Amino acid sequence: MAGRREGLLTREKGQSLQVSRIIIAVMIGVLLGCVFALLSPRGFFSSNRYIHSRPIGISDLQIESSACESSERLNALKSDILSVTEKNSELKKQIKSLTEKLRLSEQGKGHAQQQFVMLGEKHKAGPFGTVKGLRTNPTVIPDESVNPRLAKILEKVAISKELIVALANSNVKAMLEVWFSNIKRAGIPNYLVVALDDNIEEFCKSNDVPFYRRDPNEGIDTIAKTGGNHAVSALKFRILREFLQLGYSVLLSDVDIVYLQNPFDYLYRDSDVESMSDGHSNATAYGYNDVFDEPAMGWARYAHTMRIWVYNSGFFYIRPTLPSIELLDRVADRLSHDSKSWDQAVFNEELFFPSRPGKDGLHAAKRTMDIYLFMNSKVLFKTVRKDARLKKLKPVIVHVNYHPDKFARMKAVVDFYVNGKQDALEHFPDGSE
Template identity: 25%
Template sequence: MLRRAPAPFTGSSRTKQSLAIRSWLALSPQISVILFSQHHSAASFAKSFGSRALVESDIDFTFLGVPFFHSMVAKSRAFKSDIYVFMDTETILLPDFVLALNYAHNLDDDWLLFASPRDVPNFPFYLDEDRKHWLKDGQRIRIQELQDTLGSSWQWSCCDSRMVIAWNNGVMPLHHGVLPPFLYGKGVYNHWLINEALSSGLRFVFDASWTISNIALGDSRRQSNHLVKSSNVSDIEKGSWEYDCNSHLAAVYGLSSLHGFNYSAVMKLVKCDGQYLLINATEDFLHTYAYKKKSLWKRHIPNCWRSKTTLACVVRTIKTWNETSGCSLKDGSVHTKTLKLSFSLESLLAITADENKTVVLTVAGYSYKDMLMSWVCRLRHLRITNFLVSSLDYETYQFSVMQGLPVFNDPSAPSNISFNDCHFGTECFQRVTKVKSRLVLKILKLGYNVLLSDVDVYWFKNPLPLLSSFGPATLAAQSDEYNQTRPINLPRRLNSGFYFARSDAPTISAMGKVVRHAATSGLTEQPSFYDTLCGEGGSTRKGDNRCVEPGTNLTVHFLDRNLFPNGAYLGLWERKNVKSACKKQGCLVLHNNWISGRVKKLKRQVISGLWDYDITTRMCLV
């Protein structure tokens, strides 16, 4: 089974990818293709290949649409296959690929193979409609003739990320430890995986570059940049930070972070005199197919068993290898101490905002990083991508960058934020909450509507369609009132952890008043919201669910608690099955507030099943 995260299927990229995938499917009826993509063009493209090509979008992607390699590998296990192959969609495969895999499939050991790409500046061949024969200028051409024609022009790229990597569905894992959240197509991860597999010694690892024609069309860096989803991203912005992120992960994860491997020491699969051989150029090591039942990395074959023609073939291979070797993870990996997105707040807003110029904003510190990711995973599951993260500290910013989040650092955020003692009622909490209203006001002034949501708000459905239905000069906010018989707009019952604000003059003016009031208050920002917008003691309340700020005529609408319940309403968090109870009630969100302490809050949410992130694998739960 072949897998790849493709670029959008448009223009010249579509032509190349179509030819490449046709070449894969032509090799064997047992080959199927999985395309990891969120792009709208993927489904129609895959449909043209029938049932043998599928699109899988239910994996983790960055905010730019770049898939995570560890999520792709994990998802591949859901598809039953004897052999898994990861490769570039602008790579042509020839029949020698299947022959090499058949050889590997007959090995008694669990294995991992890789094949470096061969760059071809011009590929004048194409397949007929039945995908049975290669053509050039309308005439059939034999595979050997095709390879001979290309052999004079292709160039080896042993350090290129467009490797073919394959492994059997065996008993042993690929390596010890976990696979880091590498960004696919952004370098390093292939070499890291090979080095980790070698270091772990759990599988037999060999280089099949001489027996697999991995013909690469186009430039790897340019192609990988096509993965990004937004036309608002410049080439500079979608540049080195992603590669730096992968280098950073490679440097801090796994055994290979301590030392590099030189590929000249890796066993190589070659074919001489019609027979597959495994050789090690540095140890005068040769192994034939006949000795497959031996331990491949320990058994030597006597020199007298080698024919002259075989030795000549081996010598040519070693000579070719010496001319192309020199690639190792250690050479290409730099431990990047500081990771930074090349985006300003303005550019992030332009990339992430939806068609109504609306963004979902959350603010988080490092002690809540796991809850942040559970919140993000939930939004991803709901196909909500117009969110932004404001980090309260350097650690959260770095973590968010590595998780592919659209994050920005607020220079006005307070320092020395307590890890465990920054919950409601603490002095730390008072300082942190005032950051949120300042950021909302800033974004409103930039022309974007804002839905502010704390990370402890669990989303069952997308609330934006309902919230957007409120007209201009209206701020819709959650109520903190838990008594079922009392009005929901009583004094200081406005919850500033979930509200929707429009970018219009009355809202901007009223939010400015809130920010100024909070700046001189010794409390959190929440009382400032109510006292400013509804008057002290609720003097401008209207009915049971509204109030009006007289200076701007802004209406504050307190949201229906059955749809937007707070943490104490109806005792929902104490129900045996919280998710079922909320769905039955029709909740759009559920706030995990009215509980004191970070640890208690986390425990309650995890135990309830309203948790969507695996902290061990750094992946969203399915």
């Protein structure tokens, strides 16, 4: 019994010793694991050798903490940047708006400034009879890069950014002399001849006449040097564009015109185009209601039509506005594709025909000049010279547009209005022979 009891005790001691060894081994493993964890927090297989070999400390905890804080700060900065960007965008819009207002304020005069106010704000209609719409478009921003050489010439010649311009080649040399001689006599300093050939250039130089000779252009130069009145007249729409782009208002003039007063003293400047009329009376020049009769329609036989005689494309004042430039582009484009078209007809069609299906009309303001101040030769020879009261009026200009014997009639106009010869106009027929 005693031996069996000792055996049991020995066995129990061995088992307890084995358990103790296991516990000790586990504890050693845990301790080693903790040590390794402290020495290498990112493990033995990390790709970052620097972190793997560096012992962990308080700085690592601070880095992790600051990384979290940096992430939050980055998000906050992104939010701030987004907010600033939005504010910057708003500021840009405001600056652009202010710049536009400043531009219009500097360039606009009278109606142009009022128009910007009207467009920028909505207004209630005033009492009956007090409402006035605006008609004057703002001028374009001058662009001297279009033609620096012409810009320098205009800077010397123009007054208040406006001048008279005429195109001339050797075919109209005699009339050109009468033209500029009377301009000088009337004391008009701001005028310019676009010389289309060498002969006219030398003629202008010898007579102390301001001129501009265009740079060579093969297609245009052929028309300019050899073309007749209609060909040269069509060319002017293309040339005029540069004057407008440079910011100048132009009083375009044919050379069959006698100047008796300074036309700039009689312009309204409230429209894109201000033109003399081919009309010979108040009705034909300013418009009338013409009744068309078609008896086959019975009760509806009478149809009312609105009529106006065309503007003369040989004498008109044009302001440097977008509608004005669009008008020149339209006319020049049509004439370049149809050489048989008459430039004056195309000029009026583009200016007056309204928008319609398949076609956008030109939105340009226009004014008809006083027919007794800006007088065509039909008014003079058919009406004025036969009326004692009208003969006492002194027109601003007389345009010999209705008669082919232009030079003779121009000299007669000078004799009558300048030299005082009361019978100077009498021997001419009303029309052409």
